[in-house]
Amino acid sequence: MIIKNAKIVLENKIINNGWLEIEDGIIKKINEGSYDADGLDLKGNWLLPGFIDCHVHGGYGVDFETGTLEGFETFSRKVVQEGITSxxxxxxxxxxDNNLNYMKQFSLFMNKKNISGAKCLGIHLEGPFISPEKKGAHELSLLEPPNISTLKLLIDASNNNIKIVTYAPDLQDGNFTKYLLDNNIIPSAGHTNISFSECEKDYKIGxxxxxxxFNGMSGVSQYEPGLASFSLYKDDILCEVISDGIHINPDTLKLIYKIKGPEGIxxxxxxxxxxxxxxxxxxLGNLEVIKKGMKVSLKDSGVLAGAGATYDHNVRTFFNSIGNIKMNELIKMTSINISKQLNIFDKTGSIDINKKADLVVLDDQLNILKTIVEGRILYESK
Ligand SMILES: [Zn+2]
Known part of the structure; x- marks a missing residue:
């Protein structure tokens, strides 16, 4: 397969007019200039590495918590329309019990081959190991302090498919953090009321x-600096950002970008x-919610009840809020940083020779035109 007439966004360079050769789902050649023979003509549009969302609970009517294989598959097929490849x-x-059932169904899903959709990389376990003080929409009575015995049960049921665990580092002594790292799981601090100085212990562990x-954590305060302050302060902490324009004010996105730069988001x-x-x-579970535009709120109180925005919306909102982001900086925040964090950057996450052809085609307004997973076009806009 040849993809031609593309503005190709590489990790450290943009090719203003170039072409790619893909063989068996793998990128074999990246060239500058035009290609005269037949090929998929992108007509001067952008070609980027496919987007990777490391934190999502469902979409398209699918709630992952119901734990059905069919739902997992539907989501994987639908989400490519957002430019997501993993x-x-x-x-x-x-x-x-419900979590164990979810993990068991999930391990069956991970064993399935030939799903014509985005690739699922594993589980991001966001609870029960979080703080009651910053629980957000999580069920208070089901929270547990971080503990290795429950974690082990979940890891086993998932068949070692847990990749990220959100937890409150202040509610454990460091052994939980160590255990995650020893098992190649990313420890992600969140839903916690930890202080800035308390963060140092687990930062040293890794x-x-x-x-x-900013969402569900101790914040930025001159008197009581918390996890938000700490993670802005440390250059090498990767911060998940919900850039829907609702969970974080667009002006705060500017501040985050200024402090963290594209490598930290x-x-x-x-x-x-x-x-x-x-x-x-x-x-949403047992709660009645209303979706209006990209906003989802509780029917009774109007309180935000989870996020309803698509990934491409968040990319555009981030891009437009900051202004003047170079495309090879943008791809750090959508693909490169998280694939490095997940240890899959040798296979995907950027456009490079011998990597998987996981790609997204965008117009100048960053609308999704096509999504390509391992060389197969799985989405085309009408
Ligand atoms: Zn979440």
């Missing part, structure tokens, strides 16, 4: 990822099941 599937606080910066959706559906009334 994702990490979230799980929220639930009873142990946490370098935080769950949705990964854009996420944290989306729930109504993402990608029409405006209307939906259920």
């Amino acid at each position: 994702y990490v599937q979230g799980s929220v606080t639930n009873s142990l 946490f370098r990822h935080i769950t949705h910066l 990964c854009i996420i959706t944290d989306a729930m099941n109504a993402k990608g559906l029409n405006d209307g009334e939906y259920k």
Whole structure:
């Protein structure tokens, strides 16, 4: 397969007019200039590495918590319309039985071959190991302090498919953090009321990822600096950012970008099941919610109830809020940083020789035109 007439965004360079050769789903050649013979003509549009969402709970009517294989597959097929080529599937606080069932179904899903969709990389376990003080929409009665015995049960049920665990580092002594690192799981500090100085212990042990910066954590205060301050201060902590324009004010996105730079951010959706559906009334677990535009709120109180924005919306919102982001800086926040963090950067996450052809085609307004997973076109805009 040849892809031609593309503005190709590489890790450290942009080719203003170039072409790619793909063989068996792998990128074999990257060239500058025009290609005269037949090929997929991108007509001067952008070609980027496919987006990777490391924090999402559902969409298109699918709530991952229901734990059905069919739902997992539907999501994987639908989410390519957002430019997503890989994702990490979230799980929220639930009873142990429900979580074990979810993990078991998930391990079956991970064994399935030939799903014509985006690639699922594993689980992002967001609860139960979080703080009651910053629990957000999680169920208070089901929270547990971080503990290795429950974690082991979940890891086993998932068949070692847990990749990220959100936890409150202040509610454990460091052994939980060590255990995650020893098992190649990313410790992600989040939903915690930890102080700046308390963060040092687990930072020294090795946490370098935080769950949705500013949302569900101790913040930036001159008197009581918390996890948000700490993760802005440390250059090598990767911050998940929900850049839907609702969970973080666009002016705060400017501040985050100024401090962290493109190396310190990964854009996420944290989306729930109504993402990608029409405006209307939906259920989030047992709660009645209303989706209006990209916003989802509780029907009764109007309080935000999860995120409803698509990944491409968040990319555009981030891009437009900052202004003047170079495309090879943008791809750090959508693809490169998180694939390095997940240890898959040798295979995907950027456009490079011998990497998988996981690609997205965008117009100048960053609308998704095509999504290509391992060389197969799985989405084309009408
Ligand atoms: Zn979440």
